Amino acid sequence: MRTSTVRRALGTATALLLIPAFLAGAAGSTASAAPAATTATTAAAADCGSTASAVKKTLPNGTTWTMCWRMSGTKGLVLEKIAYQPKNEPQPIKVLASAALAQVNVPYDSGQTEYNDLSDIGFGNTAVNIGASECPGGTISFAYIAQQQRNVKALCTSVLPHGYAYRSDIYDNAGNPKRYTKQGDDLVLFSVSQLGWYEYITQWNFSDDGAITAKVGATGDLSPDDYSGVGTGWPIGKGNRDYSTAHYHSVFWRLNFDLDGSNQAKVQQFDTKKAGRGTGSEILKTSSTDVTKELAGSSALRRWWRVVSTAGKNADRHPRSWELVQQHSDHYDAHAYTSKDVYFTQYRACEQFASGNSDPACASRGTSVNKWVNGESLKHPVMWVNVGFHHIPRDEDQTPMPVHWQGFQLVPRDVTAMSPLTPDDLSGHNGQGH
Amino acid sequence: MTDQGECRPVVQTSTKGTAGRGIRRALIGGGIAVAATAVMIGITLPRSASGDDHSGTDGVNAAASGTPGTPTTAATENAAPQGEEKTGRGPLTKAEVDRAKSIALQRNALRSAESVDGGRGPEYVDTDLADSAQPQGDDARRVEVLFYDYGHDQLVKKTVNLTTGEVEQTDTASGMQPPPSADETDQAAQLLIADPLGKGLRTDFKAAGKGTELTKSSQLTLRGIAYNTAEQSGPADLAKCGKHRCVRLFTQVKGGPWIDTTNLVVDLSDRTVGQIAPAQHSH
Numbered sequence: 006m007r008t009s010t011v012r013r014a015l016g017t018a019t020a021l022l023l024i025p026a027f028l029a030g031a032a033g034s035t036a037s038a039a040p041a042a043t044t045a046t047t048a049a050a051a052d053c054g055s056t057a058s059a060v061k062k063t064l065p066n067g068t069t070w071t072m073c074w075r076m077s078g079t080k081g082l083v084l085e086k087i088a089y090q091p092k093n094e095p096q097p098i099k100v101l102a103s104a105a106l107a108q109v110n111v112p113y114d115s116g117q118t119e120y121n122d123l124s125d126i127g128f129g130n131t132a133v134n135i136g137a138s139e140c141p142g143g144t145i146s147f148a149y150i151a152q153q154q155r156n157v158k159a160l161c162t163s164v165l166p167h168g169y170a171y172r173s174d175i176y177d178n179a180g181n182p183k184r185y186t187k188q189g190d191d192l193v194l195f196s197v198s199q200l201g202w203y204e205y206i207t208q209w210n211f212s213d214d215g216a217i218t219a220k221v222g223a224t225g226d227l228s229p230d231d232y233s234g235v236g237t238g239w240p241i242g243k244g245n246r247d248y249s250t251a252h253y254h255s256v257f258w259r260l261n262f263d264l265d266g267s268n269q270a271k272v273q274q275f276d277t278k279k280a281g282r283g284t285g286s287e288i289l290k291t292s293s294t295d296v297t298k299e300l301a302g303s304s305a306l307r308r309w310w311r312v313v314s315t316a317g318k319n320a321d322r323h324p325r326s327w328e329l330v331q332q333h334s335d336h337y338d339a340h341a342y343t344s345k346d347v348y349f350t351q352y353r354a355c356e357q358f359a360s361g362n363s364d365p366a367c368a369s370r371g372t373s374v375n376k377w378v379n380g381e382s383l384k385h386p387v388m389w390v391n392v393g394f395h396h397i398p399r400d401e402d403q404t405p406m407p408v409h410w411q412g413f414q415l416v417p418r419d420v421t422a423m424s425p426l427t428p429d430d431l432s433g434h435n436g437q438g439h
Numbered sequence: 440m441t442d443q444g445e446c447r448p449v450v451q452t453s454t455k456g457t458a459g460r461g462i463r464r465a466l467i468g469g470g471i472a473v474a475a476t477a478v479m480i481g482i483t484l485p486r487s488a489s490g491d492d493h494s495g496t497d498g499v500n501a502a503a504s505g506t507p508g509t510p511t512t513a514a515t516e517n518a519a520p521q522g523e524e525k526t527g528r529g530p531l532t533k534a535e536v537d538r539a540k541s542i543a544l545q546r547n548a549l550r551s552a553e554s555v556d557g558g559r560g561p562e563y564v565d566t567d568l569a570d571s572a573q574p575q576g577d578d579a580r581r582v583e584v585l586f587y588d589y590g591h592d593q594l595v596k597k598t599v600n601l602t603t604g605e606v607e608q609t610d611t612a613s614g615m616q617p618p619p620s621a622d623e624t625d626q627a628a629q630l631l632i633a634d635p636l637g638k639g640l641r642t643d644f645k646a647a648g649k650g651t652e653l654t655k656s657s658q659l660t661l662r663g664i665a666y667n668t669a670e671q672s673g674p675a676d677l678a679k680c681g682k683h684r685c686v687r688l689f690t691q692v693k694g695g696p697w698i699d700t701t702n703l704v705v706d707l708s709d710r711t712v713g714q715i716a717p718a719q720h721s722h
Binding site: 052053054058073074075076077078079080083085086103112116117118119120121124125126127130131135137138139140141142143144145146147148149151152153154156158161163200201202228229230261354357360361362363364365366368372373 | 515595
């Protein structure tokens with residue numbers, strides 16, 4: 006089933022990404038500067054105004070994440086002032102001014118119905134209490150939900166292990182064989198929204214290696230009245246009966262960057278193409294294109310984007326950047342705005358939803374992100390990530406439906422000169438082989 | 440990366456397990472069931488029995504699924520912020536929402552507007568913190584208060600500076616339809632209950648309630664869904680939804696089953712009820 010494939014792919018994403026990130030750090034240029042072994046000052050909590058909305062957590066491997074959280078009636082969980090401080094960095098490194106969902110579009114294959122779960126209903130309006138057993142070892146925080154006129158146990162914050170950070174059988178500085186290995190952890194924040202029979206988990210994982218994982222999980226129950234036929238549904242009852250209607254979840258996130266404290270950032274697109282046979286293998290050449298104007302981007306083989314800081318460099322004097330990592334996404338080609346995989350638009354406060362944008366201050370600009378891409382210069386980029394999942398129900402999706410996830414990652418690229426989890430013994434290896 | 444599944448208890452209580460099997464049977468039966476305008480699906484979700492706060496069963500879950508050394512319940516709870524903040528990005532408090540609404544309407548602002556029930560003054564819709572990177576560049580706490588003017592079919596946004604107590608900006612537009620408020624949702628349900636197209640809902644409610652008639656929206660648990668045909672496909676006779684304020688409903692008998700009414704659209708601007716597609720089922 007596609008559902009389980011997607012889940013596995015997302016589940017292993019952090020581990021997969023760590024391997025190239027570690028190798029790149031080791032095999033980079035011959036710059037002499039190793040990460041300065043300064044003692045990190047204690048990270049200050051983000052200035053959120055209210056202490057109840059400040060999240061600050063130092064993970065077991067020494068990385069500290071700080072941010073502010075709140076609940077918006079429509080957007081649900083909103084994270085702001087997100088900063089990352091690896092153990093040897095003297096100051097928190099600012100990453101995002103804000104990060105939130107921007108749409109969840111759910112059309113049914115039967116052609117009978119469609120929902121815009123975020124812009125028409127709202128993930129904060131529908132936030133439900135998180136029970137103690139749903140947040141083991143964590144902290145549950147209340148927020149006032151205006152539409153419900155009550156305080157809801159809306160946020161779970163916890164630290165959860167994610168398995169290997171790394172493993173390497175090599176030699177220590179004295180030439181003796183040594184195994185370096187560590188387990189990694191994530192700071193995890195999530196809220197739960199109940200939209201009729203569907204329930205959504207809005208989750209953010211902040212890993213000790215700097216990776217940020219955004220994902221939405223859908224559970225609850227399949228729509229109890231959306232039954233269809235062969236081609237538009239899947240029989241979940243006995244024999245050829247009860248064709249539960251297939252449907253889409255196109256989830257959008259809106260990311261407003263604040264790289265190293267500046268909203269002025271560059272966007273680059275990378276493409277790697279075949280360039281002829283070498284003596285031992287195919288030559289692949291990677292080139293980058295500066296995205297200087299607003300962009301509606303489509304994924305392609307070996308294509309990726311990054312947002313590059315104009316205000317901060319790492320100890321190797323490489324500009325800090327954050328790379329968009331999208332796993333498999335089936336974009337929905339029946340709407341213009343869901344047909345693309347990523348958008349970069351020039352920042353406007355009144356552009357908040359990927360479709361169904363309902364801020365009167367932006368009325369003359371149209372109501373969806375595809376209309377905002379109109380050739381404007383990109384100085385203060387906002388990134389809109391679209392991840393589509395076509396859900397063909399299966400027998401196992403019946404009640405309660407096992408959670409199916411969709412999401413993406415933002416991964417540090419040259420934010421630090423080596424991985425922040427590099428053991429002290431090996432911190433002198435920057436830019437050198439072993 | 441951690442799968443959310445790790446955050447959940449491994450062992451389900453016998454109570455929940457039983458409920459789950461019940462739902463499964465009901466769901467399969469539901470697909471074959473009644474072909475009314477609104478089809479009753481006999482799902483009794485666990486939350487119907489326990490309300491939406493699962494804390495009552497959580498203790499049992501935690502006890503049943505505990506692995507030595509592994510925490511199974513949340514360690515701490517943080518209360519919601521109270522009172523008013525002058526600056527910062529924390530969650531809005533009840534006091535702030537109430538004050539923002541009052542500032543937005545001070546000096547008889549929007550007095551020519553009309554509410555959902557035809558009364559004088561605008562219909563309040565929502566309050567949210569303004570985006571963090573406002574061009575003003577200061578750290579004032581700004582709030583956006585949304586109203587709907589049913590007299591002119593317009594959405595009105597008042598940007599309120601809670602630090603100074605002033606309305607800084609008013610923006611107005613037609614064709615924009617944010618999620619309906621609880622009051623608008625309630626009004627939509629009243630119109631649906633009284634409408635000929637509400638017959639299926641009334642019939643199914645009576646069946647679920649063992650003979651009790653559905654006469655008022657307070658007998659239902661409701662969630663409103665804005666419906667805007669400028670943003671999605673819709674039939675020609677609902678094309679005015681978008682210019683008009685239209686609402687669909689997730690409908691549940693209080694403490695009982697769902698009744699699917701999502702095919703029905705209540706136009707709150709002209710107080711009519713329509714349907715997306717004639718009711719049809721493949722069984």
